[in-house]
Amino acid sequence: MEKRRIKAEKMKDREKMNIKVKKMRKKDKKNKIPENEKRKVKYKKGYFITLAAVVILLILSIFTIQIMTSRQEEYSQLRNQIFAEKASYILDDIRSDIKKVLYVNQPGNSSEITFAENYSYNKSYFLYSEEIYLGMYANNTAANISFDYSLPLGINFTNGMKYETNESSVLNKQIKIYNSSGLNLSNINVYNITIYSNQTRGNYSNSSFTTSGTYVILNYIDPINAKTFTSQGYVNPSLLNSWIINFSNPASTINISIGLVEGKINVLSIKQNNLNAITYAVIKVNMTDKNDLEGRYNILVGLNLTNSEYLNYLKTS
Amino acid sequence: MKKNEKGFISTLDAVFALLALLIFSTIIFSYLQKTPDINDVFVYRQAYDIMTVLEYTNFSNPSSVFINTPSSLCMRLEVYDSSMTLLSTYYKVNCDVSNINEKITWRTFIDGQNFRMAKLAVWRKEG
Numbered sequence: 001m002e003k004r005r006i007k008a009e010k011m012k013d014r015e016k017m018n019i020k021v022k023k024m025r026k027k028d029k030k031n032k033i034p035e036n037e038k039r040k041v042k043y044k045k046g047y048f049i050t051l052a053a054v055v056i057l058l059i060l061s062i063f064t065i066q067i068m069t070s071r072q073e074e075y076s077q078l079r080n081q082i083f084a085e086k087a088s089y090i091l092d093d094i095r096s097d098i099k100k101v102l103y104v105n106q107p108g109n110s111s112e113i114t115f116a117e118n119y120s121y122n123k124s125y126f127l128y129s130e131e132i133y134l135g136m137y138a139n140n141t142a143a144n145i146s147f148d149y150s151l152p153l154g155i156n157f158t159n160g161m162k163y164e165t166n167e168s169s170v171l172n173k174q175i176k177i178y179n180s181s182g183l184n185l186s187n188i189n190v191y192n193i194t195i196y197s198n199q200t201r202g203n204y205s206n207s208s209f210t211t212s213g214t215y216v217i218l219n220y221i222d223p224i225n226a227k228t229f230t231s232q233g234y235v236n237p238s239l240l241n242s243w244i245i246n247f248s249n250p251a252s253t254i255n256i257s258i259g260l261v262e263g264k265i266n267v268l269s270i271k272q273n274n275l276n277a278i279t280y281a282v283i284k285v286n287m288t289d290k291n292d293l294e295g296r297y298n299i300l301v302g303l304n305l306t307n308s309e310y311l312n313y314l315k316t317s
Numbered sequence: 318m319k320k321n322e323k324g325f326i327s328t329l330d331a332v333f334a335l336l337a338l339l340i341f342s343t344i345i346f347s348y349l350q351k352t353p354d355i356n357d358v359f360v361y362r363q364a365y366d367i368m369t370v371l372e373y374t375n376f377s378n379p380s381s382v383f384i385n386t387p388s389s390l391c392m393r394l395e396v397y398d399s400s401m402t403l404l405s406t407y408y409k410v411n412c413d414v415s416n417i418n419e420k421i422t423w424r425t426f427i428d429g430q431n432f433r434m435a436k437l438a439v440w441r442k443e444g
Contacts, residue, residue: 064345092369093368093424130425130432140423141423
């Protein structure tokens with residue numbers, strides 16, 4: 001009996017132990033779950049670090065792109081500006097050359113415009129040479145330049161006034177100032193003319209003067225000082241008023257006409273007949289109406305540069 | 318996963334990351350190099366101004382014009398005739414005769430009755 005009782009107690013102890021072991025195992029299992037969770041947290045940390053790195057890289061990329069874009073914009077603006085400056089530079093280059101033969105100046109929007117014509121240049125040959133040189137210039141600078149001129153060389157002003165220099169016949173060159181869009185050049189009240197001659201004159205005839213009208217100052221500069229003269233006074237702009245300067249060898253004249261010329265009123269014409277006597281002519285005209293007067297040579301200039309195109313008649317300033 | 322496999326993946330990951338970084342850097346630096354130097358624009362601008370002054374003074378004394386330009390600029394002027402034969406050359410004092418980064422501008426001008434072509438090379442003084 002005693003043995004049975006002891007055996008039964010042992011069985012109970014074993015059962016108790018088993019239960020304890022089971023509890024322990026259960027506890028062990030419970031202890032294993034937090035380890036897995038710890039791993040999951042570690043993985044999550046990795047994802048977060050990767051994501052943060054990607055975001056930082058993206059932000060850096062965006063900043064880089066923004067900086068580069070703004071730099072590129074800045075540079076392209078400067079580039080456009082320099083191309084515009086290049087166009088202006090080329091136009092100034094052409095204008096500087098043309099001004100050697102036909103100079104025009106209106107200082108500070110003044111009421112006086114000065115024309116100076118150099119008779120020593122053959123304008124047809126000069127303009128042809130300019131065209132050739134611009135071709136060479138275009139080749140050297142990879143620019144596309146067109147230069148279209150028509151003879152006689154002239155300057156058209158916004159108020160209709162036209163300056164024209166016709167040398168279709170070398171010995172019979174003529175300068176004219178007239179209204180190209182109307183009959184009367186009424187806004188000119190003074191013609192101040194200076195003619196430099198390379199020939200010694202013979203006698204000359206003056207125009208008759210009136211008390212009002214267009215005021216004329218004519219300075220003739222002769223190689224011999226004593227032959228130099230000045231003639232001035234008012235003339236009627238609706239009538240033909242002429243000064244004729246004679247030369248003997250060969251028989252020739254310089255005719256200066258102001259007023260009614262070729263059916264137009266208040267015109268100026270300077271014409272040499274059968275002699276190349278004039279070397280230089282300076283004409284100053286005083287306008288009653290200046291209103292932002294703009295002059296353009298009858299030379300059509302075209303420029304085609306990168307980001308810059310231009311096609312217009314060449315401005316005088 | 319075995320420890321060896323883990324190491325292999327880490328190395329591969331590092332290699333990919335380095336490659337990505339290299340590609341990213343290369344793209345940025347190539348883009349940076351494509352943007353031309355803004356200083357070039359200013360050199361051209363100076364060259365245009367100098368040429369304009371030279372023309373307005375009839376190219377009569379280029380050296381005196383050169384002296385009045387900024388000391389940081391160097392230049393060389395060459396004058397050619399219609400057949401592009403070199404007629405004369407002018408240099409700014411205390412400058413080299415040429416530079417690999419020189420910027421060229423051209424201008425036509427009239428010398429008496431003759432047409433001429435002027436070539437101006439301008440560059441920034443080094444050092």
